[in-house]
Amino acid sequence: LLHVAIVCAGLNSSREVVTLVKSMLFYRKNPLHLHLVTDAVARSILETLFRTWMVPALGVSFYDADQPKPQISWIPNKHYSGLYGLMKLVLPGILPPGLAQVIVLDTDVTFASDIAELWALFAYFSGVILLWLDRLRRAGWEQMWQLTARRELLTHPATSLADQDIFNAVIKEHPGLVQPLPCVWNVQLSDHTLAELCYLEAADLKVIHWNSPKKLRVKNKHAEFFRNLYLTFLGYDGNLLRRELFGCPSQPPTGAEQLQQSLAQLDEEDACFEFRQQQLTVHRVHITFLPHKPPPPRPHDVTLVAQLSMDRLQMLEALCRHWPGPMSLALYLTDAEAQQFLHFVEASPVLSARQDVAYHVVYREGPLYPVNQLRNVALAQALTPYVFLSDIDFLPAYSLYDYLRASIEQLGLGSLRKAALVVPAFETLRYRLSFPRSKAELLALLDAGALSTFRYHEWPRGHAATDYASWREAQAPYRVQWAADYEPYVVVPRDCPRYDPRFVGFGWNKVAHIMELDAQEYELLVLPEAFTIHLPHTPSLDISRFRSSPAYRACLQALKEEFHQDLSRRYGAAALKYLTALQRPRSPV
């Protein structure tokens, strides 16, 4: 079992560290334990990531990086990594006393070989450090570095010290403490290091250290070689690292054993095998993938919640223009697509200006789109008291964000009423719609045939209960009753029921959620000035598949029935009406 310690604080570091971890896992052949010294932001991201990644023979412990701050905050420091850069000095004190040896890594390191070779060296220092913790403790490391640092500050009072400066000063005084590491284990790419000298002589590089501020754009004779190694792991499908170590049986990660059993119990001959497998899939989740500032706490604030994959990225800019409030979006991507997405946001002035949109990456696995699992990830990360449960191909009225907050306040939602506010849905089949600025403009477009109510032609049951005729005239919110197959877009408190993750692919995923709201006695209140409009787009592959496959429909029917059984179990006689509705014959979906 090899131990690795990494100091990792903030959003960007927690994204960077993933590539390091992938490269380490790719080459490793031993069980590893990661000791992560993190702030609260990085901890919440990385806890979710490792829990859902479920890599065998990988342990992870977290340590609060804010707690040892007083021990180092007295040191003047201008290094770009700030106070966290000094954290390595106090690692012997942070890490458990029983831990004797640890490899300390910066987040901007890429492995090109098995970390066990590094462990075998068990030597010493910088970028990549091996710390012989018990020896350091015995040598009185804590007093030693503090004494040295204070003395340095006396003679150079204006100096700002990075951890490396202090390490160097201590080493100068106590050369016996150091065992130099062969340079191949820390090929530094910053300008003032002697990397080139190192790798001209070496036959093989083991670890590359991206410690130039230019990062990937560094100019260097072998830059391409290094870059390609880095890009290899940047785009590498992390799911492939969920493998047992070869010839080294290990404790399965939390939840993995139960999952394996459930998967093993599935019948491969079952026509719905793919559905059942997809439902059981635990997707790797990287929450808050990009810079994000949580919205200030406001009692009636609403977060727009939606999910998408690569083929709907184009919607994001328009959505940002229509919804000036916070958003929580789940993106279903491969590791390589996540990088494309990052570049897409960086290249867009509209998107990069927004700090209140949180993007949560759910990594792809399996053939069916896990629509409700995605919605639940986005919903779980919403930070305002209310959420607007939307879909990515809808653009809300420009005024909707303000109007919803005002309505929530006026209607006294929350403490007084348990309600779901219905936002009536429309659609256009025209690409170049001049988006209505008011209800009056919308009604004019409706009358002119440029708009229709959503799915009016193919699936009117989905929204008929919204009662568009009443809406046209309504001046105040009005109550509507649940009806079979009703699937309006609603605003609900953040603690509303989750979506049922069994619905994967296309069909019935929102219907089940609305049914559950009704079972929990949410009032359905239609807002008279609210609207949202579906824009045309190329049909997704999942929909095409659904439309053409009788087997797909049969499986969806089976899922529905199982959902109803569960509903009856949970809500008893009150759920009878849903079953009755299901059994009534109807036109095909």
Place this chain on the structure above:
Amino acid sequence: LLHVAIVCAGLNSSREVVTLVKSMLFYRKNPLHLHLVTDAVARSILETLFRTWMVPALGVSFYDADQPKPQISWIPNKHYSGLYGLMKLVLPGILPPGLAQVIVLDTDVTFASDIAELWALFAYFSGVILLWLDRLRRAGWEQMWQLTARRELLTHPATSLADQDIFNAVIKEHPGLVQPLPCVWNVQLSDHTLAELCYLEAADLKVIHWNSPKKLRVKNKHAEFFRNLYLTFLGYDGNLLRRELFGCPSQPPTGAEQLQQSLAQLDEEDACFEFRQQQLTVHRVHITFLPHKPPPPRPHDVTLVAQLSMDRLQMLEALCRHWPGPMSLALYLTDAEAQQFLHFVEASPVLSARQDVAYHVVYREGPLYPVNQLRNVALAQALTPYVFLSDIDFLPAYSLYDYLRASIEQLGLGSLRKAALVVPAFETLRYRLSFPRSKAELLALLDAGALSTFRYHEWPRGHAATDYASWREAQAPYRVQWAADYEPYVVVPRDCPRYDPRFVGFGWNKVAHIMELDAQEYELLVLPEAFTIHLPHTPSLDISRFRSSPAYRACLQALKEEFHQDLSRRYGAAALKYLTALQRPRSPV
């Protein structure tokens, strides 16, 4: 320099071998030379692939697998790889006399370590074989195996022999010839091998051999480990392997040096740097990625030529229904997307039933869509005398394929007339268009407003010269004149001018081609019964970028001007009219 020999015949093997090559290149640290024994199909695919891959320190030689056939065709053989499976017996005769040692690999092998370790062993036999060629030649290998094989056939006349049977028989007689290979170098996954015994004891696997007919679905305690390794290289971005060997300077691959120089001469501060870089990019090309049967030679046959990326896969089924003839399609994909595409085709009964659609994968690299390079790849692979140069978001009239062939014959194209047949283009903004079955139905839809002529509202200049008013009444083909910005969809002989690869991203890519047809004095003949209809789709990212960026437009303008200069250089005074047209002021694109 290490030598590797692989026998590779047919389409599927030439796809399989790519994953082997990737895994080998990923771990290797030495220059390699591949000796590929191929049939004509595999040779044309792999020659294109390696030429465009441009991997440094990788040599490739081809040997005709059909030539040594007589030496082995007398051997009764029922192995699934057929006669090519026996080819290893005659390798010492096929490979150059000066070549002393070679590692022989099956195509279904994945490396998990550096091939130099295998070379260092220089031992002997099976799935993975090291052949000490000069020793074999000296030992009289050719007579030896033939004698043994003939003797075996005498005693077991009904036996069908695979190469392995013959190798085994020879070894039995001449045990001194053999040096057994440690089992980690050939972890076989077929049912009757003792792989498990091997890897239970080994600490490390070096080469995995997918020799079970179940391939990836093989059940095995460590199947997941093996599968993940295989999938790693299946989806691996092959462009990342275009790296210089570390600490081992080598001769750059053909064309690479010149390319490096051209790239080095680009000015990074140039506002159009991205365009110029993209134009120079040599994309890796895998022609005929999926099973394909070339169309029988017919004098008036027409291939539909188009290009697409992942977001247009949904068009393929509809296109197959509308165009029953041969197609040559270039797909712009990552390595991982190429695998998704393969599964997409396999899952579609419509697509997998078609053997006359050739798919050519061009691997993604760079930020701009290389539209004209893609068109040229598809065009170069068309095998019929005529091509219909279309775009993927158009569906042709159901009758178009038959009608075009009849028109080509009637008009006496080819020897008699140098003409481009214009197929008038229309568009619908409606998703659920009932596609017109005849010109009369089309005109009715046009009058009803369900259809319009293509880009009538945004960019009428693109198709105005088709003269839709005349088309409405026309009973016979009529001639039209070139006009500025004209970009009709045309049918031309296969040897027509190529598209100008400088146009990357969006804009002006077809206009330049039509201009070049006109400069070469192609008659433009509009066909009275032909039509094709553009279906609505989400705008591509490239178009969004174009629309929002003044810098993008400015670069396009610069490209246009450079194109005109080249045109003047090539066609002299005749090209003056294009320049005049360009300089006339006009409404913005």
